[in-house]
Amino acid sequence: MELLHFTGQVWRPPYEANAQLLQITAGCTHNKCKFCSLYYGTKFRLSPISEIETDLQVIQEYQPKARRVFLTGANPFALSYNRLLDLGLLIRKYLPYCETIGTFSRIADIKQKSIEELKNLRHLGFDGISIGTESGDDETLARMNKGNTASDILEQCQKLEEANIRYNLVYLTGLAGKGKGHQNALNTAAIFNQLHPFTINFVSLTLFPESELYQEMKEGKYIEETEQERLLELRTFISALNIRTTLLGNTVSNAIPFIGMIPNDKARILKELNVTIKQISESELRQYREDIKSL
Incomplete structure (x- = not known):
């Protein structure tokens, strides 16, 4: 069996379990978030078109009717x-049954694109974008070197909504640090309440030695x-x-897993x-x- 080109760490959200993975990049363009060690040691790299096309040929052979592709x-x-745009057209060339294309995105990545460009990408199938927002509290965002503000989150996600692109947000509990979780929660909820995310995904801060924040913790900072x-x-x-x-x-990362829809399941969650806390x-x-040991 022919192998696909994957470089370094490969991550996907749990809800992309049924998507066909396709490497487009490796590593992170930012790579400065203090808490993150997901792509430790992997330099950012763009996959050459020749690699991508070769992988699509393999996928065409083994999964010709793939309906969703997730770019890693x-x-x-x-x-x-x-x-x-070129990638979307290339995917459609080899996988004509593909309905949607998902990917991870930073807020800064959306900022580079106009609403008209986003609409065109949606027309090609880009939908269900996963964004590592982590927080909507400016103090926490700055402390962790996220590279965006809370107002940036609001502005860029509203652009996605205007382009009819669904998106998934992440909230990282524990990130603000001792004594600041309440403020972080209220400020983030105030931002998210102005948006219409398809899902909100919860992760709890788990530090590994490769992260800058782990070293700060060891030094008492x-x-x-x-x-x-x-x-x-x-x-x-x-x-x-x-x-x-x-x-x-x-x-x-969540010791007590949960899933539900709000407002319907809010009281249950x-x-x-409350039971867990007690x-x-x-x-x-x-x-x-x-x-x-690993996320």
Whole structure:
């Protein structure tokens, strides 16, 4: 069997389990977020068109009726509009049954594209873009070197909405640090409440030695939130949400996984969180986090 070209770490969201993966980039264009070690040691690289076309030929042979393709790399949406346009046409050439194309994106990647360009990309099938927002609190975003502000999140996601591109947001509990989770939750909810994300995905901060924030923690420059604080932060965030969307908290980083739609399942999820806060000890929750070897 012919192998596809994959370089370094390959990640996809849990909800892309049925998508056909296609490498477009490797590594991250930004690579400065203090908490992140997902692409540690991998320099950003664009896959040559020859590689992409060869991979599409292999996919055409083994998955000719693939209906969704997910482009791998930290943020393939960083590519120029013209490059993405060409890629969309190339995918359609080899996979005529493909209905949608997903990818990771940074907020800065959307900023480079006009609404008209985004509409054209949507016409080609780009939809279900996954954005690592992490927070909507300016203090936390600046502290973690995210490279965007809360108002940037609002502005760029509204552009996606105008272009009819669905998108998925991420909220990273624990990121703000000890004593700041409540502020982070309320400020992020205030931003997300002005948007219409297809899903909000919950991840809980899990630091590995390769990250800059791990070193800051070891030096006493950053103090982690306790596990109980994270649950209280999560409860505050969900309580403050007043939009219709799907909540996905089923990654390995969440000691207590959950999934549901709001507003319908809001009361149930909050009840489950309250039970967890009362019944599971800090030491048990912390042990779970320390046992995580990889995200």
